[in-house]
Amino acid sequence: AYRAGVRQLQGNLQRILARFREAGVPVFIGSQVSDDRDLRPFASPANAAAGGADAVYDSARAADARHDSVDAGRLYVRARDLDVVRFRAPSAFNDVIRSVAREEHATYVPVVEAFRAASPQGIVGHNLILEHVHPNQDGEALIARTFWQALDSAHFEGHAVQLDSMKPWADYVAGMDITPFDRLIVAHTVATLTSRWPFVPAAQATDYRGTYRPSGVVDSLAFLASAGLPWRQAKVAAGAYYEKTGFPDSALAEYRGLMRDVPIAAIPYELAGRALMQMKKPAEAIPLFRRAYGLQPTPFSAYTLGVDAAQRKDFQQAVMYLREAVSLDPTNPQPAYQLSLTYALMRDLQGAQAAAMRVYQLNPNYPGIQNWMRALGMGR
Structure with a gap:
């Protein structure tokens, strides 16, 4: 079944990239990255068998403890590849991506290589991955930068680009507008996921959502968002709470996240403008009200302007x-x-x-x- 899966990936990717190539559409395709260091193989009797993924992972930890990063890195990857619960892409999948990209004249984007270069001893863990495969904020920024560098190396496929308008990369990372509230949502989501099988044996699974008790209004909203409350609704509610309790700067941060997420919606700009007015910063608020009014006039934006x-x-x-x-x-x-x-x-x-x-x-x-x-x- 595993080899059939590898062949299926190869065949599907060949057909997809061939269609793009025939249509004259340039393709940039990145490798798949996962947490190798800080996540044990998933709970399975086959992984616990002699010579299985668990034993190899334990050997990797031992090599890590004695500062043998070369052996540790090799064994962590081997443990992941042996994991019978294939929630993380094995090395063979990235081999397919590289080879098919080369065959079909697509541009390979070295995502996994970039993650290793940015990780201690070249071994990817929770420094860039939240649980098994989903990048944290630093990881997302690194993927974006790696794709940007690939585009730059390919001279943007002949398209004109105003590189002199580029800002320092740190400005783009800051522009993600991730707030402590967002991180709380992530923390609850990850805790919910990792308290269940296959992250732990089924017999040891716990009901995080059924047992967690939020510590306040903001934590309650983050917890609800992790359980299904729409993120935008939660952000607005958190911002309103911050304004009510005298923290318009924190409210503004939440509204900026909404502006990033839905730049064609008027409400985030108006809410951000209100927070700035509360902060006694009308010069910064008025351009936001103009943007809100241009998208959809409201009584408040019209009155303020x-x-x-x-x-x-x-x-x-x-x-x-x-x-x-x-x-x-x-x-x-x-x-x-x-x-x-x-x-x-x-x-x-x-x-x-x-x-x-x-x-x-x-x-x-x-x-x-x-x-x-x-x-x-x-x-x-």
Whole structure:
């Protein structure tokens, strides 16, 4: 069955890459990486048999303990390849990827080689992998960089690239906008997974989700997200909690993650703008409100941009935004009141009076409206 699986991978990959080659589509294909050092072979009687994966892994640990990195590295890979629970790609799979890439004139991307180069003694473990195969943040960044380097070496297949606009790589890693809240979600997800078979024998499996007790609101949200609560919903809820408890900077970090994930949605930009306003950073907030408004106007983004324009004495633009805010939220007297003030600054008495009357009709006790109407000669 194992050899049949290797042949199946080879045949499928050959057909896929041939189709791309025939269509003139360049292909970049990377090798498969896994945790070799910090994950024992999966729980199976066959792995525990004499000369099986468990015994080889124990030999690798012994070599590691005596600082024989060459022997340890070889034995860790051998233990993984012998693991009968094939949740990690064996070496033969990467051999197929390399050979088929060469045959079909695809570009091989040395992901596993890059991971080994970035790992202590050249042996990949939890430094870059969360559990068995999924990279952590550093691992994801390393995959991206390795593919970028392959594209660069291939001269981007003849496409024009403005390399002078490249930022330092650390800026791109920071731009992933991974927060402590995200890491909590990951921690709960990994703990849930690794408490079950095949990470432990079935008899030793535990119900992490059934027994864990969250330590607070943020931890509760992270725990719920790991159990199925949509990530975006959890991020918004965490951000709202941070704002409510006086940590708008932490809220902003959550909203930036949403901006990265759904750059064509207006709400993340507006939420980030609100957090920045709470942080007394209007110069940073206004561009985000403009982006939000451009994607989908809301009463709040229109109102905020209107107030900003009025403060800059761009009254025509202020009226445009404030009228939009009134239209989007016709029962709210606040934008109508600001609109009346703006018309007055423009010396448009009729417009100021009409907007003031709207405020009065919505709420005759709105703070300042009666004095303002008297100032406009409306006799209230």
